Amino acid sequence: MTDSETSQDYLLTLDDVTKRYPMKTGGEKTILNNIDLRVRQGEFISVVGPSGCGKSTMLRMILGSEQPTTGSLLIDGKPVDGPSRERGIVFQKYSLFPHLTVLENIIFGLDLEEFSLIGRVVGYPRYRKRKREFAERAQAYLERMQLAEAGHKFPHELSGGMRQRVAIAQAAIMEPRILLMDEPFGALDDSTRQEMQLFMLELWEKTRMTIFFVTHDLEEALFIGSRILVLSQYYVSDTGVEGAKIVTDKEVPGGHPKPADYKYTAEFGELLGQIRRDGLDPEVRQHVKDFDLSHRDA
Numbered sequence: 001m002t003d004s005e006t007s008q009d010y011l012l013t014l015d016d017v018t019k020r021y022p023m024k025t026g027g028e029k030t031i032l033n034n035i036d037l038r039v040r041q042g043e044f045i046s047v048v049g050p051s052g053c054g055k056s057t058m059l060r061m062i063l064g065s066e067q068p069t070t071g072s073l074l075i076d077g078k079p080v081d082g083p084s085r086e087r088g089i090v091f092q093k094y095s096l097f098p099h100l101t102v103l104e105n106i107i108f109g110l111d112l113e114e115f116s117l118i119g120r121v122v123g124y125p126r127y128r129k130r131k132r133e134f135a136e137r138a139q140a141y142l143e144r145m146q147l148a149e150a151g152h153k154f155p156h157e158l159s160g161g162m163r164q165r166v167a168i169a170q171a172a173i174m175e176p177r178i179l180l181m182d183e184p185f186g187a188l189d190d191s192t193r194q195e196m197q198l199f200m201l202e203l204w205e206k207t208r209m210t211i212f213f214v215t216h217d218l219e220e221a222l223f224i225g226s227r228i229l230v231l232s233q234y235y236v237s238d239t240g241v242e243g244a245k246i247v248t249d250k251e252v253p254g255g256h257p258k259p260a261d262y263k264y265t266a267e268f269g270e271l272l273g274q275i276r277r278d279g280l281d282p283e284v285r286q287h288v289k290d291f292d293l294s295h296r297d298a
């Protein structure tokens, strides 16, 4: 951050954020340690890191369902004190309402937002019309996600990958300002996964939502994001601190969105190797001063 920039220039700022959890055996464990991050509206940020490093924890704090133990987390310069309409999440494990059809699941949030129970009764004709519009929008999502026939099915009639796509449609149709996605494509086969990557990029171009995208697939992370964050507990410092830090924060070269063949360039291969080594390999421990924090906002 340069001197002339303040937290108002950013959509989201994390300053010295630390998260600790109590341990069963007593005491506390530091999961995230002194996280600093500045994010502008419209960024598409990929987050990778070893299992257990705190990626989901970081998303939950941005969502507002958990608070930092110390430090500040601001959105539009204000502390986040709970979940809100402007932040949506797709959880690591899909979460649909079992008693609602796919279409009803997708429009649930829109419906709830626009009509109270009384509004439904008093304004019934208007309610019916709006509901039809919502259903048409939801159907367009289903078609784009190769689920055109699934609208009237119930979640238990779908495969895991199909359910996961419905959960994505459910969050995306709300067009939140910040969309948090926690390993959203984990249950998908390879070709559906690539389709969904393109779908998310299309959606991002259309809406310019700010997206956090957690994945274990490094290739996916570098292809989908304009910026890559690597969280890792594998590093060394002079003070012997514990807990994951951002060990890499950089712009992904190659423009955004990238052409599909970017994955085959030498630049891509090199970056992949660097991140695998510096962030994910427990045998390689960089010193804090050697982290690649070359992003302009890092």
Ligand SMILES: Nc1ncnc2c1ncn2[C@@H]1O[C@H](COP(=O)(O)OP(=O)(O)OP(=O)(O)O)[C@@H](O)[C@H]1O
Pocket: 021, 022, 031, 049, 050, 051, 052, 053, 054, 055, 056, 057, 058, 092
């Ligand atoms: N509510 C909680 N109470 C105590 N410990 C917790 C709690 N939630 C998470 N943890 C611990 O915090 C650490 C980070 O968990 P988190 O789920 O954020 O990791 P992650 O990076 O998302 O991992 P994965 O890649 O496996 O999803 C883990 O050691 C986990 O056991």
Ligand SMILES: [Mg+2]
Pocket: 055, 056, 057, 092, 182
């Ligand atoms: Mg997780």
